[in-house]
Amino acid sequence: MWRRGPRRPPRPYSPPPIRLLPPTQRPCLSVVLAASGMVAAIDIAFALLTLPYILFLSRFAFPTLRPGGSPDPPVFDFAKKLLAAYVTVGAVLGLLLPIAYILDGIMEGDKEGVKAAAPHVFLLASQVFMEGVTFSSRFSLPIRAFVPVFYNARRMLTISDWMRDEMGKEAATGDGNGCAMRLLAGRSLAVANLAFWPFNLFGFLLPVYLPRALHRYYRYNKDK
Template sequence: MSGATMGGVQVAHAENPWPRPKTPRDPAAAEPPAEATSPEGLLTHVLNSLTIVDLQLVTFIVVLGTSGNVPFFDLVFPIFASAYIAILNGFVFPPTSREAPPRLFRGCRLFKVYVLSGALIGLFLPMAYILGGFSRGDTESVLASSPHLFLLSCQILTENLIHGSRGVSLPVRALTPILYNAVRLTSLYHWVTRVLTRDAPPISSEVLGRPLIIWSLLVNRDMNLWVSFGKALAVVNWLFWHFNLFGFLVCVFLPRAMAAYYHRIPAKAPEAPGSPRPSPREGLRPAKPSVTEPVAELNREHHSKKGQ
């Protein structure tokens, strides 16, 4: 198991089923297996790429999607996002090579802390909050937080599948969490406004008189602590994902991904208008030697001898 970004947050992904060939000079060895290009092979490739975490995410997505708590726009958005990502990767930012893209934050401890914080704030605590809402019969908290968690689960699953494939370029890997994060801001806004306007019943004097107040609140299922936890969780998620989009993804992750992507494409002199534009793949091929170069070299040697 290695890591994949979750909107800048690292969760899990499967290892690439197409390992790097040991003999890259052999053209046949550099090609993926033939069965992976057929529809049956593509389905097998996707299924093999799913880890236990991904399968749990699929289950959670199905449960939330069929519960009736997610709006129609949020249900169909992952389909639109997947098609848009495929168009970007195929026509706008095609991969420059068959090698796996470099990791931009390898060995950064601060990024690891950021990863764990995002996974705790955005995924695990909202999961516990929804499960607690089901157990308490609190439909209000489940309705408020389900759209955000549904979109985040779809985002993590998409990023894990992308990270397990070498055929996705760095800009597309960076634009995927930006796309999902921008849409989830609307769900976060509705979550915050819904829970902040919610009133909680007062704590009874009998509960306040007990020695272990927190334990008594949990045992007696007092809604005051539960509603306060929901408000704090919604506000923290709203703040974190705004910072993640405008402070990390747009300002740090996307510029690094673009720089690493275009660094692999050699710069060329401006061409005449109307001339065909080479693709990034063609930019990686070594230039063929010109036929006139040996003749020009002989002329230079001849003129230098005449000058002597």
């Protein structure tokens, strides 16, 4: 009688990096924004120092525990579609719509009016690139979790600056030279991002994703 073999373990799964941008365009967007003069030097330095810091953590704090390049155990093995939808909402709200907003302002000659949105987009694009770098078996689960955590924390400052800038534009647009539609779009995007990303940090990454990643990492280290 034919007998079925043992079932394979579930495929390791972690929150996927934002993949709405092709791999070749992820670093290009950050480079273009950095060269445009709309991003502060401190934000550029933060993005540049991220890679050596991640390599340092991966080497001395959270090295890969599985030999032979085998992937780490999963963090989440349920609700994959819901999680993918959540990541897609973040990509559209945090990247695609702000990019369209910035491009519209540049094309209309209002580069200064959309300048406040550029640091947030730059940091999120850099985060997407770094998530793609760490989303491999060469990095442990805590390293993958730390990337969105410290990028999200840094972007809280840039989103707050963006929000203050948008709310202070009323006097500048009162003479009729500004675009009311762009003003409304900028304020709506700033408010939406200020609501979404703090929830992502304090409602998902810190209380859910990071603890589970650390728990899986240390449990495997203990069992090993």
